[in-house]
Amino acid sequence: MAMNEKNIIGRELEGTLHKPSRQLAMVFDLNKCLGCHTCSISCKRQWTRDEGMEQQWWAVVNTQPGLGTPKNWEHLGGGWDAKGEPRPSNIPTRDEFGDAWKFNKDEVFHGGKGKVTYLKPVTTKGEAPDWGPNWDEDEGGGEYPNSHFFYLPRICNHCTHPACLEACPRGAIYKRADDGIVLINDKQCKGFRFCMEACPYKRIYYNHVRDVGQKCIFCFPRVEKGVAPACARQCPGRLRFVGYLDDENGPIHKLVHKFKVALPLHQEYGTQPNVYYVPPLSPPSVDMNGRVDPSRPRIPLEYLEGLFGPRVKEVLALLEAEKAKKAKGQPSELMDLLIVYKWPNDIFPDFVRDPAEL
Amino acid sequence: MLIRRVDIDAAQLGDPDAAVWGGAKAAAVSLVQAPAAMQPTRYIAAKWQNRPYGQAKSLAVKALRNAEQIAFRLEWPAKTKNDRRIENTDFPDAVAMLFPLSEQSPLIMGGEGAPVSLWYWRADHPARARNDVASGIGTSQVLDAESVAAQARHRDGHWAVVMRRALRPTAPMDGIVEFTGGQALRASFAVWDGGNLERAGIKAFSPSWLEMTLED
Numbered sequence: 001m002a003m004n005e006k007n008i009i010g011r012e013l014e015g016t017l018h019k020p021s022r023q024l025a026m027v028f029d030l031n032k033c034l035g036c037h038t039c040s041i042s043c044k045r046q047w048t049r050d051e052g053m054e055q056q057w058w059a060v061v062n063t064q065p066g067l068g069t070p071k072n073w074e075h076l077g078g079g080w081d082a083k084g085e086p087r088p089s090n091i092p093t094r095d096e097f098g099d100a101w102k103f104n105k106d107e108v109f110h111g112g113k114g115k116v117t118y119l120k121p122v123t124t125k126g127e128a129p130d131w132g133p134n135w136d137e138d139e140g141g142g143e144y145p146n147s148h149f150f151y152l153p154r155i156c157n158h159c160t161h162p163a164c165l166e167a168c169p170r171g172a173i174y175k176r177a178d179d180g181i182v183l184i185n186d187k188q189c190k191g192f193r194f195c196m197e198a199c200p201y202k203r204i205y206y207n208h209v210r211d212v213g214q215k216c217i218f219c220f221p222r223v224e225k226g227v228a229p230a231c232a233r234q235c236p237g238r239l240r241f242v243g244y245l246d247d248e249n250g251p252i253h254k255l256v257h258k259f260k261v262a263l264p265l266h267q268e269y270g271t272q273p274n275v276y277y278v279p280p281l282s283p284p285s286v287d288m289n290g291r292v293d294p295s296r297p298r299i300p301l302e303y304l305e306g307l308f309g310p311r312v313k314e315v316l317a318l319l320e321a322e323k324a325k326k327a328k329g330q331p332s333e334l335m336d337l338l339i340v341y342k343w344p345n346d347i348f349p350d351f352v353r354d355p356a357e358l
Numbered sequence: 359m360l361i362r363r364v365d366i367d368a369a370q371l372g373d374p375d376a377a378v379w380g381g382a383k384a385a386a387v388s389l390v391q392a393p394a395a396m397q398p399t400r401y402i403a404a405k406w407q408n409r410p411y412g413q414a415k416s417l418a419v420k421a422l423r424n425a426e427q428i429a430f431r432l433e434w435p436a437k438t439k440n441d442r443r444i445e446n447t448d449f450p451d452a453v454a455m456l457f458p459l460s461e462q463s464p465l466i467m468g469g470e471g472a473p474v475s476l477w478y479w480r481a482d483h484p485a486r487a488r489n490d491v492a493s494g495i496g497t498s499q500v501l502d503a504e505s506v507a508a509q510a511r512h513r514d515g516h517w518a519v520v521m522r523r524a525l526r527p528t529a530p531m532d533g534i535v536e537f538t539g540g541q542a543l544r545a546s547f548a549v550w551d552g553g554n555l556e557r558a559g560i561k562a563f564s565p566s567w568l569e570m571t572l573e574d
Contacts, residue, residue: 167401170496192558198401206446311563
């Protein structure tokens, strides 16, 4: 797409955002995520195995509170400010993303050194790493007895107002009109990496072998054939819902618009992400004498509001109330929706095909 | 500027340190920062509006031809040598020449229906320059990555690069500039300081054409 085309979906033209006719979205229920990383690995095995992609993890699972991937991404800038102006940012380095490590397998397994050294990673510079793609896993925050953490799976949000698309001087990023998937055209891309700066979620990677930017593609070749994205289909926790936002019969519309329990991550970045999160409940906090304080959850409300906005409290209250109904044997459409009794029909009803049958 | 014809082989013609270049007269081409207001996206303008870039003030251009080839020797100040492209923040140093392909071609990357031919040398591929064609900012496409040979060296805070090619391409096509003895030609130039993360429109460029005549 040339820069002089005026009708690029997802771009602001004369103050109006040019939107797709339909938008695919995902909802991640954070009450179910175990941090198993099957999603990360399924994506890696499917898409990022080629030379130059070693350090790419299009689907990550960060421990929150934590610095995440890349390191401290939440405070690196990018996105849009309150006035709708682009916020400058920088390109995160390979070390900040967590570079692809090499291991001393030869000396340990074949070099007879198994008793004098141990299997360990070295960075591409040959040094002991001091950061990795998931370095602060399970560290979390808080003080004993109220230490706390939860897992936050993140992919490209295929935003409705994508900062990456608008930053590219070659118009190499485009948003599909039929489903809202945002893609980098790797023939038009020249590896300028302004997109890497502009994305506030820092989900774009640089392939130095091919000199292009690369990121999650929403598994569009699978989706076009009715197969769910790899990360969603492989998730054993049944927490990754996939569907169209406008499909009133589907789980996405119900979670986002009907029950309104699915919230955007860092809405203040202004990009209108299309990956939503059901915030995590947590046990009540407890004092050193073991007395429980039911008014304060272990994961501080303010922390969750900093991620998912001011509606967290009412969403958590609704989840508690619906859980209580179910526990008493009363019906709850919301709980049935979140439980996913029937897989894959309850979780991505439009994408139930088995890729092995294609 | 007259592009003199000399009777030397391609290897010398292509070597920035060959004696023959010592005898060639240089044109001092003025360079300016490509303005932030001209950057094609708001992000780029916002990021660079208060940052210095495109600071090279001048490019020394020499040009020679022999029986079959034409060569341009470009020298400009570059405090650091940036020729690696591995780290996410690596941007190699680069220089480019822009030749109009039509009478109306603007020197700012061409325009619709008024294309330009670009010879683009970047320090991570020191032995060749790419031949691109463009019809406006953001539209450049690679036509050919091999036929413009290059040789470069960085010394005493300067890059010196020679780009060399056959006068007439073996496979003429749209977007490839042809050189004919006796003709007038014009070019503009751009320089990128990779150490300052310069790429795309974040560059120094010449706001006027360099007028040349190719000796027969």
